[in-house]
Amino acid sequence: MIYETAPAKINLTLDTLYKRDDGYHEVEMIMTTIDLNDRLSFEKRQDDKIVLHVDETFIPSDERNLAYRAALLMKETYDIQQGVTITLDKNIPVAAGLAGGSSDAAATMRGMNRLFGLNISLEELSDLSAAIGSDIPFCVYGTTAICRGRGEVIELLPKPPSSWVVIAKPDAGLSTPEIYGHLDLSKPYEVRTKQCLEAIEAGDYDLMCQSLSNRLEPVSMALQKDIEKLKVNMINNGADGALMSGSGPTVYGLAHKERQARHIYNAVSGCCNDVYVVRTLG
Ligand code: C5P
Numbered sequence: 001m002i003y004e005t006a007p008a009k010i011n012l013t014l015d016t017l018y019k020r021d022d023g024y025h026e027v028e029m030i031m032t033t034i035d036l037n038d039r040l041s042f043e044k045r046q047d048d049k050i051v052l053h054v055d056e057t058f059i060p061s062d063e064r065n066l067a068y069r070a071a072l073l074m075k076e077t078y079d080i081q082q083g084v085t086i087t088l089d090k091n092i093p094v095a096a097g098l099a100g101g102s103s104d105a106a107a108t109m110r111g112m113n114r115l116f117g118l119n120i121s122l123e124e125l126s127d128l129s130a131a132i133g134s135d136i137p138f139c140v141y142g143t144t145a146i147c148r149g150r151g152e153v154i155e156l157l158p159k160p161p162s163s164w165v166v167i168a169k170p171d172a173g174l175s176t177p178e179i180y181g182h183l184d185l186s187k188p189y190e191v192r193t194k195q196c197l198e199a200i201e202a203g204d205y206d207l208m209c210q211s212l213s214n215r216l217e218p219v220s221m222a223l224q225k226d227i228e229k230l231k232v233n234m235i236n237n238g239a240d241g242a243l244m245s246g247s248g249p250t251v252y253g254l255a256h257k258e259r260q261a262r263h264i265y266n267a268v269s270g271c272c273n274d275v276y277v278v279r280t281l282g
Contacts, residue, residue: 002042002115006107007033007142007281008098009135010165010245010252014214015191016183024134024150025180030157030196031099032144033281034165038092038104040067042111045083050075053087059094069132070105074112077128078120084112093274095173097246099135106139126154135246144282146197157197159282161205164261166234169250169274170226179247182219189215209241209254220248227251230268237267250274 014029045051050071052061063069071084086108092100109125112118122140129136134151144157192211199207221227227244230251234242238260239253255261261277269275 002111004040004042004107004111006038006040006092006100006103006139008036008092008100008103008167009033009138010098010167011214011243012160012208012212013191013193013196014216014246015193016185016215018185020150025183026149027151028146028148028191028193029151030144030146030193030200031138032160033142034167035278035281036092036098036167036276038100038107039089040104040107040111041087042108042115043085044115045085047083048081049083051083051085053085054090055088056090059088059090066101066105066133066136067108070108070129070136071112073128073132074109078116078118080112080116082116084115086111093169093173093250095175096169096250096274097174097244097248098167098169098250099139099246102133102135103139103142105129105132105136106142109140127152142281144200146193157200160200160280161203161208162282163205163208163280164255164258165278165280166239166253166255166261166264166268167250167274167276167278168230168234168252168268168272170224170230170272171274172224172249174220174224174247174249176247179216179219179223182223183216187218189213189218191215205256206240212241212243212254214243214245216247217244220244224249226271230271233268233271234264237264239264
């Protein structure tokens with residue numbers, strides 16, 4: 001039996017540069033991983049099937065699940081004859097902007113790479129994974145990176161200054177295609193990518209907090225009022241910075257000290273069911 005952890009990610013920045021001919025948006029985003037993990041196990045089978053067990057009944061265990069699609073992609077690309085049983089223990093909220101499904105897919109590719117002794121580099125797995133989702137190539141590395149293209153062009157970055165992260169996901173999820181569909185690129189919004197890169201390079205926590213910016217945030221805020229309320233609540237209760245992650249609706253707040261993080265947690269824990277205090281992994 002092989003085990004993998006699949007960490008969630010947060011966006012420190014997310015910029016959308018233009019809409020491409022293929023319908024995707026050209027992005028530039030800095031992402032880092034946090035200590036909120038799904039757990040997966042992998043076991044070889046006697047037959048050639050992919051069997052996925054998920055501990056949450058509302059999550060599909062067939063081709064609608066990115067982990068299943070990742071297993072199929074691995075089997076077909078590397079001509080793996082033997083089947084695999086995958087058990088997925090979900091902790092990361094779904095449809096949240098935390099790349100939970102993408103991280104499960106990435107962990108499946110790493111797990112099968114080890115289970116079948118393939119010795120494929122992370123770089124190759126990352127490139128391959130772009131076929132099934134834009135956030136998976138980042139998740140294959142599971143560290144910190146600036147991601148360009150439609151998300152699949154990865155440049156690894158140093159670990160950002162370590163921080164406490166309070167995660168709060170409003171109860172209704174948001175759909176990524178819907179948010180991108182509502183995006184109006186003519187509306188001005190400043191994304192502080194360069195400042196964030198400087199902050200990471202210099203290990204400057206305060207500058208990192210000031211640089212948090214996400215071009216999709218106003219779009220999602222217009223569709224779900226809870227997002228702005230959570231963000232204001234976190235800032236009013238001492239977060240050093242707060243931002244919506246990805247296309248939302250999850251909002252996170254950064255805190256230097258654990259006590260400060262617990263205070264923010266207490267302030268927002270009545271607002272929604274999914275609230276966590278974690279640390280950056282990077
Ligand atoms: O690649 P993925 O399946 O994660 O993307 C889901 C949807 O999000 C795409 O179909 C597209 O509508 C939107 N998207 C986009 N630009 C990106 C990534 C995603 O418009 N860079």
